[in-house]
Amino acid sequence: MSRVVVTGRVPDAAIEKLRAEHEVDAWEGPESIGREELLRRVAGADAVVSLLTERIDAELLDAAGPQLKVVSNVAVGYDNIDVPACTGRGIIATNTPGVLTEATADIAFGLILMATRRLGEGERLIRAGQPWKWGMFFLLGSSLQGKTLGIVGMGGIGQATARRAKAFGMDIVYQSRSEIDPAIAAELGARQVDLDELLTLSDVISLHCPYGAATHHLIGAEQLAAMKSSTYLVNTARGPIVDEAALAAALHEGVIAGAGLDVFENEPQVHPELLDLENVTLVPHLGSATVETRTAMAVLAADNTLAVLRGEQPPTPIG
Numbered sequence: 001m002s003r004v005v006v007t008g009r010v011p012d013a014a015i016e017k018l019r020a021e022h023e024v025d026a027w028e029g030p031e032s033i034g035r036e037e038l039l040r041r042v043a044g045a046d047a048v049v050s051l052l053t054e055r056i057d058a059e060l061l062d063a064a065g066p067q068l069k070v071v072s073n074v075a076v077g078y079d080n081i082d083v084p085a086c087t088g089r090g091i092i093a094t095n096t097p098g099v100l101t102e103a104t105a106d107i108a109f110g111l112i113l114m115a116t117r118r119l120g121e122g123e124r125l126i127r128a129g130q131p132w133k134w135g136m137f138f139l140l141g142s143s144l145q146g147k148t149l150g151i152v153g154m155g156g157i158g159q160a161t162a163r164r165a166k167a168f169g170m171d172i173v174y175q176s177r178s179e180i181d182p183a184i185a186a187e188l189g190a191r192q193v194d195l196d197e198l199l200t201l202s203d204v205i206s207l208h209c210p211y212g213a214a215t216h217h218l219i220g221a222e223q224l225a226a227m228k229s230s231t232y233l234v235n236t237a238r239g240p241i242v243d244e245a246a247l248a249a250a251l252h253e254g255v256i257a258g259a260g261l262d263v264f265e266n267e268p269q270v271h272p273e274l275l276d277l278e279n280v281t282l283v284p285h286l287g288s289a290t291v292e293t294r295t296a297m298a299v300l301a302a303d304n305t306l307a308v309l310r311g312e313q314p315p316t317p318i319g
């Protein structure tokens with residue numbers, strides 16, 4: 001029997017699977033586990049099931065000890081994990097791709113609709129008790145039909161967002177590091193372009209690339225200035241892909257029309273200037289937040305953990 005540390009609350013189905021084979025030490029606190037407590041608990045662990053709010057770095061791996069075999073992130077993004085530090089110690093790192101694709105694309109499209117149709121503004125206006133009535137020019141937004149969606153990062157979530165956009169009558173261009181199956185691109189009517197062309201061409205831009213050194217502030221003042229003043233930017237990937245201060249300035253000055261953000265540069269902090277702007281929709285990192293999806297993510301993380309502890313290949317290793 002091995003010792004598995006779970007760094008935060010996860011659905012019971014995952015804990016039950018882990019408990020059937022191992023001793024499980026799961027953090028049950030309502031708040032995130034503090035760093036000190038985490039370092040203390042991982043000592044002697046054979047496996048760590050981590051949430052994206054916890055930094056899994058060399059210090060933590062050393063605190064765990066040489067018996068640690070696997071770090072299973074309950075997230076598709078793994079910028080919270082120092083993967084080379086894991087690999088260098090012979091530790092397998094895993095993530096949860098696939099199971100959250102549709103839920104995250106739903107939130108991306110929800111933000112596209114909220115931003116272009118000014119739904120947040122309308123909701124805030126009613127809740128603030130402001131007088132209103134139907135008016136020919138009242139809260140006019142921008143139609144999606146016939147417009148161009150630019151997708152940055154055409155992996156599973158980017159493709160799922162493109163499918164939704166196609167159903168809304170949008171044209172799709174994309175920029176991606178990895179090769180896309182030509183049959184999928186053809187089915188979506190999606191055309192590959194470089195980032196510069198995507199920025200100038202798109203009416204809506206949705207970010208779906210992973211975060212890392214190569215994508216830090218991929219969208220900054222220069223890229224925002226390259227967009228049309230009628231363009232909307234949506235980010236459901238990772239906050240630091242966008243320079244939040246530059247975005248706030250661009251939204252304030254009308255450099256672009258609006259934005260929808262599910263992720264932030266310094267979560268859970270939000271750039272204070274964004275809070276004062278009407279043309280940005282802000283939601284608190286809800287991309288995968290459905291009961292079904294979170295359960296599937298946690299169960300996949302448990303399956304990854306169990307496989308490694310059995311000496312088998314995990315279903316979704318990183319890299």
Ligand code: GLV
Nearest residue numbers: 074075076077288
């Ligand atoms: C959520 O942000 C994830 O990476 O799964």
